[in-house]
Amino acid sequence: MMNVTTSTADAAVPHAPSTRPEDGAPARPDAATAALLELGRALQAAGYRFTTVTPATHNRVRARAEHVWARDLCDVFGWSRPFHSDAVPPDILRLMQAAGIAQPHRDGWRCTLRVSELGGQLYFHSAYPTADADAVFFGPDTYRFGRALQRELADMKALGRTVQRAADVGAGGGPGAATVALACPDAQVYALDINDKALRLCGVNMQLAGATNVDVRRSDLLNDIDGELDLIVSNPPYLLDPSERAYRHGGGELGAGLSLSLVGQAVTRLAPGGTLLLYTGVAMRHNSDPFLAAVTPLLDGLTWTYEEIDPDVFGEELDTPAYQDTDRIAAVWLKATRPRH
Template identity: 55%
Template sequence: MSDDCLLHLAMTLKATGYSFTTVTPATHARVNSRLKNAWARNATDVFGWSRPFREGVITPQLFAAMRIADVLDTQGEGWISRVRASTLRGQLFLHSAYPTTASDAIFFGPDTYRFANAIARYLSGNVADDVHVQRAVDIGCGSGPGAVIVALERPKADVFAVDINDMALQYTAVNAQLAGATGVTIQHSDLLDGVDGGFDLIVANPPYLLDAQERTYRHGGGSFGEGLSLAIASLARTRLAPGGTLLLYTGTAITDGTDRFRASVAPLLDNSSLEWDYQELDPDVFGEELDELAYAEADRIAAVLLTARRARS
């Protein structure tokens, strides 16, 4: 898949007025399991619900764009798309089709919306005049929503989008161009390796689950999936510029009433020069994971937002 061909596909789809809000994998599976949803009936079914489709379901122009972008697989008497498209804050984002089983899959879901909304609130809230962003980075950018929102809200800023997944970088490049986010620089990086300097804003929505297959897009490492989140919080201690802020959206296992991520990150930040705040945004996400052996001791998994700020010198 070339960037130009993917961009052409995205532009063709966007021109149809396409819109789709992505749900959790569990909800997606339930909706798709209904007999009437075995085959797609429109473009939303093809690109949102990742259903197989037959000839004539989408326009010839859209089908041709899929062929050129090489995103079609045959399935039965029809085809199925290897890409999916979601709308978020007025923008269209291409990412991996459901189900995201491959190690290098690009995930997009309710977490993405909460993450994006947290960034937008920070940049456009009551303290917007006080939020100076000249240099920003989205660590583990995935399909790029974090970097794109920052670049659109702060068009004069230099915004880096970094990831270890080359497919994520390709999708981010396409999605940024589609959104007109010209200030985004795409760079392959493990956390911030090879990316020098300080940042006025660091945003991240890292993998935070313990995945038995250790797939890149969902495995956070550590005891309960908090490994990557802790590493990013630790980076903020040295990579935030004076007045700079970390917005870290992540998940945490709650065991016997104890928030495992907070318990680990608190001493790390308390012994730094950063002021920090911690919010539980959703008390119960990915409940199906509690059936897994890794979460045998967990009561629930919560979505949280860690905000850490360095004082201006």
Template identity: 55%
Template sequence: MPLSSTSTIALVELGHALRQAGYRFVTITPATHRRVNRRPENAWASDVRGVFGWSRPFRAGVLPPEVEAAARRAGVLVPHDQDGQPGWRSLVRASSVGDCLYFHSAWPTSDEDAVFFGPDTYRYIAAMRRSLGRLGRPVQRAVDIGAGSGAGAIELALQFRTATVYGADINDAALNLVDVNAALNGAANVIPCRSDLLDGVDGHVDLVMSNPPYILDEDELAYRHGGGEHGAALSIDIVRCALERLHAGGSLLLYTGSAIVDGQDRFLDAIRPDLDGRCSGWQYEELDPDIFGGQLGCDGYENVERIAAVWLHAVKAA
């Protein structure tokens, strides 16, 4: 069953059941996830973290009865046969950020409509929080472009309870989980919104934030593929679109990846004229100098020496 058709109420109930069971899980990179799950002792889940964190198949009796009942009502458990042994597996994972819990797609995230959550999400939220004390104007309307699980939009909405925060995405499964996760975490001021960039949001806004796809993906999966310019095309479009739609003094908060070629940051080179020409101030920093190193062996990265995780905070000029 696709995640876009799961029941919001039933998934929220599952989230509450997981919390009552003391569930917490920090989601790591797909490569690390794969290595850990390949260990022989991890072929089957032995506890609730194995089911909803590590996405391992499980047999009867592993889940607490309240959690299993809630998961079945939500329709997220499907039959699974492994080496002739029958069991079940979950269609969703759940990740912890502080006291919040976020549902997203099960591992591996190979479907076109997969809703991704990982280390980038944690870096995105942490950088966003650090920037909130330096905004150029009060936040009444904000939008998270490519909201995915809704974690960024929800974390912002919990900081600005009177603001309307749009969780924008083109993926129905993502929009469903934005709705679920907002309800689960008490962020009633988050509105799921189908939108390609900002075409589904009317008028001007006070803040635009985004953690978009930023690599070249040979399968062009929506949650991974950032388009041309070594994967930076979508991030460049977001910068330009945001600067069109922000109020004067409004902020753009962008977490993305940038290909470094011969020591030059190609993404920054592309957006610098827009920032210098349309902003009263902007800050740009590398949060991590070397991420997705394995990507450098793929087509399109022949002259790239590293991919950096970068953070941009730009304030639109009057």
């Protein structure tokens, strides 16, 4: 789930890897952001890889008594374990300190970010646990979203469909935007979010990926960019979070609020032949799909398909009061295309 909300802001993002045409030359990144980018490149050179698991699995692994302090880079940047200075190469620690992500912890340190791999690229995102209101999400949903997106982009290429303007709405750390940008190098891709921390990390992640055709911007859904789009992709928050953290809380009925708002807006912004690709979660009730019932009227006049790609995600949420009348939470994939004529 990426970070979106319904509050509006219109400031430009200072750390984007590319700029709007009217902005001129890119702004020079600050020293901490430059150090974070250099750190990412050092991890790439070291062959670092880590796959992010669910919070429940992460907690189980971290709780193992036989291993508390980090032993290697994956423990530091993946499992969010505290570490002593000798657990990482000196140049890595220097860059962490320069980037401001090495937090003192007892007689050692703790990294305030994680780094995960998807599709051969590395992405900075929030450390475990993601308790902060402005946490930047990356997890199993990101992998499902990424795989489905890669499949659709490959199909579009095989059909000769071109993309000139695309947007990843609620981009978070930017894996969706990078996937589109690398698959469509001639397209202008917008990575949109309202979370300042997400926008900063997204800018760094786009540079790490070599996605030079991405414009990282602050936007409430699509409200702060103009014009039609050939492709809109999104993995918005879809849970009911008691703390209403931006990266988790979807609002509305059973967390579907943001997803429905995005669909309602996106169908008015698609260019002829343009496509919306939405990955979201649905709280299934009494063996029925309330999101499908709510979204169907919004898709009038479009050609669309709807697929349940994982029948059971975030099962632990069923123990919370908000989901006492829910059978399961499923991950679904919506593809909607505006006819050319």
